[in-house]
Amino acid sequence: MSIEFSKSLTTTTTPIPGVVLYQLPVHGDNRGWFKENWQREKMMALGLPDFLPVQNNISFNAKAGTTRGIHAEPWDKFISVASGRIFGAWVDLREGDSFGAVFTTVMDPSHAIFIPRGVGNAFQTLEDSTAYTYLVNDHWSADAQDQYTFLNLADEKAAIDWPIPLDQAELSLKDESHPRLSKVKPMMPKKILVLGADGQLGKALREAYHDNTSVEFATRSDFDLGAQASYTRRKWKNYSTVINAAAFTAVDAAETAEGRKTAWAINVTAVARLAAVCAHHGITLVHVSSDYVFDGSQEWHAEDEELTPLGVYGQTKAAGEAVVAVIPRHYIVRTSWVIGEGKNFVRTMASLARQGIAPTVVNDQIGRLSFAQDIAAGILHLLQTGADFGVYNLTNTGEPQSWADIAADIYELSGASRDHVTGVSTQVYFEGKPAAPRPMNSVLDLSRIKATGFIPAHSQQRLTEYLAK
Structure with missing residues (x-):
């Protein structure tokens, strides 16, 4: 021949x-x-x-x-x-x-x-x-x-x-x-490692992957982001993907001397170590980021907007994004106002409504809730469809609201009066309190994630379901 x-x-x-x-x-x-x-x-x-x-x-x-x-x-x-x-x-x-x-x-x-x-x-x-x-x-x-x-x-x-x-x-x-x-015993696929498995998003990822035996879930005790041994003792060639749902998220504490040190260690130094491992082994890194990478001066924030963080937390998340962006195989999932299983704004307001307490809530910070189950579903969608690598905004859909608007909705859905919620400005609310600067507008443009075929649920639908539980 x-x-x-x-x-x-x-x-x-x-x-x-x-x-x-x-x-x-x-x-x-x-x-x-x-x-x-x-x-x-x-x-x-x-x-x-x-x-x-x-x-x-x-x-x-x-x-x-x-x-x-x-x-x-x-x-x-x-x-x-x-x-x-x-x-x-x-x-x-x-x-x-x-x-x-x-x-x-x-x-x-x-x-x-x-x-x-x-x-x-x-x-x-x-x-x-x-x-x-x-x-x-x-x-x-x-x-x-x-x-x-x-x-x-x-x-x-x-x-x-x-x-x-x-x-x-x-x-x-x-x-x-x-x-x-x-x-023949079939060969199992390469593993997915979820870091931060005990957080709100981590718990949602556990639920989303509950029937997938190739996914490993690591809490801080399983994988200490600050310990060098965490990055050297694993056989990374057996992994295809790492989902980093771990972060230091204490926004106000990050402004203190000790908090600043911890925020940079977890949100930047540890992410750099993780990025180096993923780049070396050809692993896809999914990194969860925040609306705090922006100063909130725009009507809505697109993926390609220049980063303009105000406080230490936002600065560390922006630095983490910059590190992850150099990896060939990466997804940066940028979200805001996360609600899942654990302590959060919705649970707090629902508890106050049941106790008959009339709260004062900020009314000049605007954004959308992001329910952890939808963030998890969006991450699975990106991985399963092989969407283009890069940055994706991911929150729930619906009209942007203030924290006070959302609190009023929670009171009404909990059987209390909306009028029990009093709105105040951020300046008045934090007067005399140590607090980090916050973006006034956290609305993220969802066009890119929608173009991949993933349409997040409406925030009102999710809020109703969440409170019904």
């Missing part, structure tokens, strides 16, 4: 999700041929994930009929043929709906194929002196072999039509002894 020279670089999808076949341009003449086996820029432009390869391996096979596989390793592979010709067979051995899906094709040096982690790889040489090459994104080690998943080459359900019958082919004893598909 002769190689067709000067074809265009093109891609072909396959029945196995994530497995993509590439037609490689091969340039040749009477002396031989040359090809770009791996060209990151061109291939990423065609949709190949930037899988950060670290090791290149070659399997040389002396005779036609040599058959190897079916092996699924815990890393991604970019496979091509250096010389000769092979019949390739791939079986999806990942947990999920596509488990057991099969794809086969004949490959020569003008082909390459991307095989995601957990998809079984096998090939049979069709010519003598065939070299099969692997570009992988993790270093091989003996310790990793217990994470492999294997399938028997002769599995009846996969029903691979080997050009050279297996009883006439060269096989290893190990490959002959691998289990049938019914006995």
Whole structure:
């Protein structure tokens, strides 16, 4: 079989999700041929994930009929043929709906194929002196072999039509002894790590991921953001995503000497350590930020607005955003006025309403509530749909309100009179009290998150449901 020279670089999808076949341009003449086996820029432009390869391996096979596989390793592979010709067979051995899906094709040096982690790889040489090459994104080690998943080459359900019958082919004893598909334990996906799992958003993420066994939840005792050991003792290659829902959020305390130190340590220094880990291992980092990165002077705040924090808390959140933004795979989810399971404004007002207390509430700070369940749902949406990386504003929808307006709604929904709530200015409310400066307008533009197909629930609907509990 002769190689067709000067074809265009093109891609072909396959029945196995994530497995993509590439037609490689091969340039040749009477002396031989040359090809770009791996060209990151061109291939990423065609949709190949930037899988950060670290090791290149070659399997040389002396005779036609040599058959190897079916092996699924815990890393991604970019496979091509250096010389000769092979019949390739791939079986999806990942947990999920596509488990057991099969794809086969004949490959020569003008082909390459991307095989995601957990998809079984096998090939049979069709010519003598065939070299099969692997570009992988993790270093091989003996310790990793217990994470492999294997399938028997002769599995009846996969029903691979080997050009050279297996009883006439060269096989290893190990490959002959691998289990049938019914006995294969699917390879679990890479893990998601949720930090701050005991906070309001962390609890909502627990609920959103309650049936996903590949998600780990870490409280401060499990993962101390201030301890170097937290970043060095984990096998980060086993993680695909980190969701950072942990932060120092004591806005007023951040203005004190000790609070300022803690806010910078947790919201900036720890985030920088986390960002370095994620960048090094190709992990997606989801980082939760705040409306406090703005001074509140605009009618609404878009994702690309220049950051203008007023107080220490806002400054640390802005600095954290700047750190996360340099990671290739990141989502910065900017939110405001978070309400979830735990101490919050809605619970406080509902308690005062039940006690018959008439509160004084600020009426010149404007924004929208952000219920933790919707923030969690938005994060899952971004990850599951593979939305473009970057910054996304995420609050509930509805007309912007002041804190006093919301308090009046809470009183009414709790069976008390709206008139029990008295509105005052921020200046009057905090007069004589140590307090951080606050943005007067916290309304976040939701156009970008809506464009991905995620429409947050109306804040009044969520408030009614929350109080009904």
